[in-house]
Amino acid sequence: MVEKTIRINERIRMNAENIALALENHMMTAFAPDARKELRLFSAGEAADLLGISASFLRKLHFDDKIEDVQTSAGGRRSYSADNLVTIRKQLDAGAKTAGTYLKGRRAGDKVQVLSFLNFKGGSGKTTSSIHAAQRLALKGYRVLCVDIDPQASLTTLFGYRPEVDLIESGTVYDAIRYDDPLPFSAIIQKTYFAGIDLAPAGLLLQEFEHETPRALIENVQPPFFARMAAALQEVEADYDLIIFDCPPQLGYLTMAALCASTGLIITVVPNMLDIASMAQFLQMSADLLDVVSNAGAQMDYDFLRFLINRLEPNDGPQQQVVAFLRNLFGPEVMAASMLKSTAVSDAGLTHQTIYEVERSQFNRNTYDRAVDSLNAVNDEIESLIQKAWGR
């Protein structure tokens, strides 16, 4: 019997090693280590939309030499890098009647906005919606820090890092919140290829935080688990307008620590009855746990909590009923905009890209446009929640 167990264990380990090796090879060819990922250029139309001006005004700005030159094709077609957008936004704002017309980030006295995307159902779109929100808001000029606290590290992988190769021993959020000799948060922050976004990466090691917390509680290590993330983030929060947590699909100590550092919560939900039932359980458990930690002294004041419907199929009758049910139940807490289910989103995901990174020409135009429109609507609604939290 024992021998059989050992053999099976070895078999599993061998499979794991083979997968790790194959993945490493795949990643090496997909993204060479030095030339990791690179962000595409944006068309004049896209640039105007992101800057919040008309395409003709953008042309006039170039004509009048009010903004920096960008890459221009022989035919006169302009292409904008994300860095161009950052510079142009600053130039526009410097010339605007009121400062802050084009730079919408926080002003003196505004607190940093910390958003958690959560739900304990895997596959409800936490990672997908958090990275699209981060990218759209970065392109709109916000300074964003993405904090990946899922040991599975999907978000980290989407940014072109290889957690199973590069982040095995160190370099993840774990280093900044661990009980034994934590590093400053700044030590684990990575620049990303995406202008305006920094990343605090995840890796399997984060799981240690779940294992070590019970003992730290007994030994009364300060700060306690729920306050450690907020405390660690204090060092860097002045550098950002927005901090986004991509949470693991469970309500462990990591998620609780993110919840206690957050100012806004977005619960992603797929509109079918099984998912709703599991979400009800999740909310019940969250409420119970939040009671416990707030009695223990955790600060938990949220500017907003919203349900974000993901994978919406507008022509699916039963889904429509579930959506109506949710809107009835939660009213304005359900976001007005929903994320459509789209093969453009899942196909982009296959090459570790988002809808904002892929080229429109790679997709069926209607499919692409519908996906972009729905994600823009979702993220612009998130932006207005943030602006509202700053009292604008």
Ligand SMILES: Nc1ncnc2c1ncn2[C@@H]1O[C@H](COP(=O)(O)OP(=O)(O)O)[C@@H](O)[C@H]1O
């Ligand atoms: N709106 C959508 N349309 C199509 N596929 C989606 C959509 N949202 C997420 N997906 C796909 O579903 C899978 C799980 O999504 P993900 O965001 O990783 O969920 P979670 O982080 O909650 O586990 C991913 O492969 C992703 O590409």
Ligand SMILES: [Mg+2]
């Ligand atoms: Mg995820």
